[in-house]
Amino acid sequence: MRYKQIETLAKQFENAGPCDTLAWASETFGERLAIVTSFQITGIAALHMMQRIAPRTPVLTLDTGLLFPETQDLINDMEARFQLDLRRIKPRQTPRQQARDYGDRLWERNPDRCCHIRKTLPLRDALVGFEAWVTGLRRDQSLGRANTPVISRDSRSGLVKIAPFANWSEDRVWAYIHEHNLPYNKLHRTGYPSIGCWPCTNASAENADGRSGRWATRSKTECGIHLPLPAREAAHV
Numbered sequence: 676m677r678y679k680q681i682e683t684l685a686k687q688f689e690n691a692g693p694c695d696t697l698a699w700a701s702e703t704f705g706e707r708l709a710i711v712t713s714f715q716i717t718g719i720a721a722l723h724m725m726q727r728i729a730p731r732t733p734v735l736t737l738d739t740g741l742l743f744p745e746t747q748d749l750i751n752d753m754e755a756r757f758q759l760d761l762r763r764i765k766p767r768q769t770p771r772q773q774a775r776d777y778g779d780r781l782w783e784r785n786p787d788r789c790c791h792i793r794k795t796l797p798l799r800d801a802l803v804g805f806e807a808w809v810t811g812l813r814r815d816q817s818l819g820r821a822n823t824p825v826i827s828r829d830s831r832s833g834l835v836k837i838a839p840f841a842n843w844s845e846d847r848v849w850a851y852i853h854e855h856n857l858p859y860n861k862l863h864r865t866g867y868p869s870i871g872c873w874p875c876t877n878a879s880a881e882n883a884d885g886r887s888g889r890w891a892t893r894s895k896t897e898c899g900i901h902l903p904l905p906a907r908e909a910a911h912v
C-alpha cells in the first residue's frame with residue numbers, strides 16, 4: 676500500500692469507531708493481518724470485537740520470558756476463552772542466555788538493548804509475511820502517543836499499522852470491558868495502569884500518566900516497537 680493511500684485512509688478513519696476500523700482491516704488484509712497485543716485493556720477489547728469479525732485472525736504476543744504471572748494467567752485465559760490463534764513470540768535468547776552474554780540484569784544497565792533483544796527484534800521477525808498489524812496504542816496514554824494516527828505506515832516493518840483505539844480514552848475502554856464482562860490483568864486492581872515486563876514495571880500514583888510506572892526511574896518511555904526507525908535505516912525497509 677502506497678503512502679498516499681495510507682494518508683487518505685488515515686483521514687477517512689480518523690473518527691471511526693474501532694469496530695469499523697477492525698472490520699475494514701480484516702476485509703482488506705484477510706489472513707495477512709495480525710493483532711499484536713500485550714493483553715492490556717485495549718488489546719482485550721480488540722480481541723473481543725474481532726470475535727464477531729474474524730475470530731481466527733493471528734494474535735502475536737511478545738513473551739519476553741519476564742512477564743508477571745498475572746499476565747501469563749490472563750493470556751492463558753483469553754486463549755482458551757476465545758480459541759485464539761495465539762502465537763507467543765519469544766526472543767532468540769532466554770533470560771539466562773542473555774545474562775550469560777550481556778551480564779546479569781541487562782534491563783538495569785542498558786534497557787534499550789534489552790528491549791531490542793527481547794521485543795523489537797522478535798516482533799520484526801514475527802511480522803514477516805504479514806501486510807498489516809493492529810496495535811492497542813491510544814493517544815491518551817502519554818504525550819509521546821498523543822498524535823498516533825489510526826492508520827499509518829510502520830517504518831520498522833514497512834507494514835500498515837492500525838491503531839483502532841487511538842481516538843478512544845482509557846475510561847471508554849474500561850466501560851467496554853465492564854459492559855461485556857471481559858477479563859483483565861489483576862495487577863490493574865493494585866495500582867498498575869500499564870503492565871510490561873516485571874523488572875521495568877511499577878505501580879503508579881493515582882492520576883499519574885498511564886505509562887508512568889514503566890521504566891519509572893528512567894527517561895525511557897517506549898520499548899522501541901512503536902518508535903520510528905532513524906531515516907537512514909527506514910530507507911532500506
Ligand code: SF4
Nearest residue numbers: 782789790793872875
Ligand atoms: S521492558 Fe525491561 S525487561 Fe522487558 S525487554 Fe525491556 S528492558 Fe528488558
